[in-house]
Amino acid sequence: MSLPDTDYDLIHDELGREPTPAEDVLFENLWSEHCAYRSSRPLLSAFDSEGEQVVIGPGDDAAVVAVPLHDGDDETYITFGIESHNHPSYVDPFDGAATGVGGIVRDTLSMGAYPIALADSLYFGDFDREHSRYLFEGVVEGISHYGNCIGVPTVAGSVDFHEGYVGNPLVNVACVGLTTPDRLVTAEAQEAGNKLVLVGNATGRDGLGGASFASEDLAEDAETEDRPAVQVGDPYTEKLLIEANEDLIDEGLILSARDLGAAGLGGASSELVAKGGFGADIDLERVHQREPNMSALEILLAESQERMCYEVAPDDVDRVAEVAEKYDLGCSVIGEVAEGNYVCTFDGEVVVDVPPEFLAEGAPMNDLDAETLEPQERALPDAELAEAFEAVVGSPTTASKRWVYRQYDHEVGVRTSVGPGDDAAIVALREAGTGLALSSGANPNWTSANPYEGARAVALENATNIAAKGATPLTAVNCLNGGNPEKPEVYGGFKGIVDGLADMCRTLSTPVVGGNVSLYNDSVSGPIPPTPTLAMVGTKAGYEAPPATFAGEGTLLLVGEAGGALGGSEYLAKTGGTDRFPGLPANPAAVVEALADVANDESTLATHDVSHGGLAVSLAEMVTADSGAEVELADEIALFDETPGRAVVETTDPDAVYEAFDGVAPVTELGSATSDGELTLTVGGEELGYDAAAIADLRDVIERELE
Structure with missing residues (x-):
């Protein structure tokens, strides 16, 4: 048993006996960091999760949020x-x-929702490393294969390359689902005597111990030794499960539901009944x-994919079986909701008999030391302007991600109005006449330089992405990634990103309605940077938005206040040097x-946020073969500053922009858009010039190197 002696003593005292082998592994997995959030839960109360739009907040498989109606009066909910x-x-x-995609989609199903959009935020080691490229290509292939096969569009996300992820990449996946009040289901058991029905793939031995595996540092031989802990997905079965779930929800056959993810059947079934204040009687042989010849332990803990655990009224069990058969899915009545303990039998013997709430919620929290990083001092490099511009614009982190998102089917479902490659995606919720904007990502350079301020910047950047498409933030979920929390400097950085993200989301009046914590992202190469991936949605009337490329005929304005520093910038990452983190806007x-x-x-022709790579990258991304710009800036800080909360606006009515930001933030005239496909920059009196083809060559580094 990998739990500490103090936990073992606590379990022994609660049970009044030695735990059985099956109970041992159940507690090991459900009390792991991955499931119990033992190091992070004490910090998570920093997040505000309530609001008039919030129907169900943290604690279920996914959050449920009411969508503002812009056309029609039928209530519409999204899950997130x-x-x-x-x-x-x-x-x-x-x-x-x-299987990361498959898992978050099933979380959506368990709330009675149909999945309509995915966002993937990915983090890898340096792009010039062969192993980083191997991981990058494999992850993108896995996401595209599974998402494309199940017919759920991947519309947003991010990709970052940073030396801190060499030994431990991050794959963070968000999903939006669509439902209505009458179809809503939760993971809270309703009544003793109702049946527990397992629907989906057959249970195998894949993914054994996945939760405990995710709660420890990666060993040097992890790629071979930990392979059995990785699940194997079958997207075609998942697609059948999606459609079967729709039928079951439409017919009102499901009383509560939980998908089988971390800790497998043991985790899903015990958490479902514990949440309702019940126990369970389960026959594992069913x-x-x-x-x-699978053992009780294997049946309980296997994380085989494409499986759902449903609570079903006794009279509806036969109909559930008929729907499962229609979609060629397995179906087992494995037991029932009961009063008292969570009890599992196997081969005529009781192998688990524990209080369900103690198993699901009884893990003691960790009290860990935290150290705060000192702010960086200013030591700027003496870099040649053209070389710096080309290094930043051509960095794999800031370069075009077209190689990634062209592998994703982002049009399936015919809801995508604005797809990948823009500041935020927009998905049409025609049921409500509402455009749903979606942005997802973080910036490890920012949070490495200053965890607290960097996380505040991450939240503001995602909100700015959404605003640049004309939407206002509605709600957010987060995936908080960190290294080994037992190291004070790591835990201090993790605490910083939690507080920073919470403070900025509160300032933006954007409730954080759910999330995930992933710690022990540590390997022989060291801990990852503290990485607070935020996925945020916003809403607007209609589904159209200004493009993020120049129209070629308007005045260019920079809206928002520059922070006047380069800490955490891609410029310093490429040229060396240090600086304090830039100040963020007061309002x-x-x-x-x-x-x-x-x-x-209507006078706005284009909008594009300024963040990763600063104005250098934003302007380069806006150039097309038919449109360019002539821009004049004071110095290199103005060109490479990454302060979020800013955007480039091309407009035919500059006065309207000045009026909108009067008393809010500065508006600076940058120059004018042109129709010649040329970007001409004058920085502190020094002129740079690039045509669209040269910029495309810089920005296509990923595609060029891989293909």
Whole structure:
């Protein structure tokens, strides 16, 4: 048993006896960091998760949020969740990433929702390392294979390359689902005597101990030794499960539901009944299995994919079985909701008999030491302007991600109005006449330089992405990734990103309604940077938005306040040197609101946020073969500063932009858009010039190097 002696003593005292072997592994997995959040839960109360739009907040498989109606009066809900599949994606990048997609989609199903959009935020070691490229290619292939096969569009996300992820990549996956009040289901058992029905794939031995595996540092031989802990997905079965779930929900056959993810059947069934204040009687031999001679421990803990645990009224069991048969899915009545303990039998013997709440919620929290990083001092490099511009614009982190998202089917479902490659995606919720904007990502350079301020910047950047498309933030979920929390400097950085993300989301009046924590992302190469992936949605009337490329005929304005520093910038990452982290605007919520108003003005021709790589990257991304710009800046800090909360606006009515930001934030005239496909920059009197082809060559580094 890998739990500490103090935990073992606590379990022994609660049970009044030695735990059985099956109970041993149940507690090991359900009390692991991955499931119990033992090091992070004491910090998570920092997040505000309530609001008039929040129907169900943290604690279920996914959050449920009411969508503002812009056309019609039928209530529409979205579900929103995010998960990590970090360790599995290092051991087996294809299956690790694929099953990460499958898991977050089933979280959506368990709330009675239909999945309509995915966002993937990915983090790898330096792009010039062969192993980093191997992981990168495998992860993207796994995501595209699974998402494309199940017919759920991947519309947003991010990709970062940073030396801190060499030994431990991150794969964070968010999913948005669509439902209505009458179809809503939760993971809370309703009544003793109802049946527990397992629907989906047969149970095998894959993924054994996945939760405990995700709660420890990656060993040097993890790629071989930990392979059995990685699940193997079958997207075609998942697609059948999606459609079967729709039928079951439509017919009102499901009383509560939980998908089988971390800790397998043991985790899903015990958490479902514990949440309702019940116990369970389960016969493990009734579980449909694909391998012979499976033990009770294997049946309980296997994380075989594409499985759901449903609570069903006794009179509805036969109909559930008929729906499962229609979709060629396995179906087992494995037991029932009961009063008292969580009890599992196998081969005529009781192998588990424990209080369900103690198993699901009884893990003691860790009290860990935290050290705070000192702010960086200013030591700027003496870099040649053209070389710096080309290094930043051509960095794999800031370069075009077209090689990634062209492998994803982002049009399936015919809801995608604005797809990958823009600041935020927009998905049409025609049921409500509402456009749903989606942005997801973090910036490890920022949070390495200053965890607290960097995390605040991550939240503001995602809100700015949404505002640049004319939407206002509605809600957010987070995936908080860190190294080994037992190291004070690591835990201090993790605490910083939690507080920073919570403070900025509170300032933006954006409730954080759910999330995931992934710690022990540590390897022989060291801990990852503290990485607070935030997925945020916003709403707007209609589904259209200004593009992020120049129209070629308007005045260019920079809206928002520069922070006047380069700490955490891609410029310093490429040229060396250090600096303090830039200051953020004093009134970010007003900035976001003003930007959304400007983006929706008919005189606005283009909008694009300024963040990773600063104006250098934003301007380069806006150039096309038919449009360019002439821009003048004071100095290199103005060109490479990455302060979020800013955007480039091309407009035919500059006065309207000045008026919108009056008393909110500065507006600076940059120059004018042109129709010649040329970007001409004058920086501190020094002129740079690049045509669209040269910029495309810089920005296509990923595609060029891989293909």
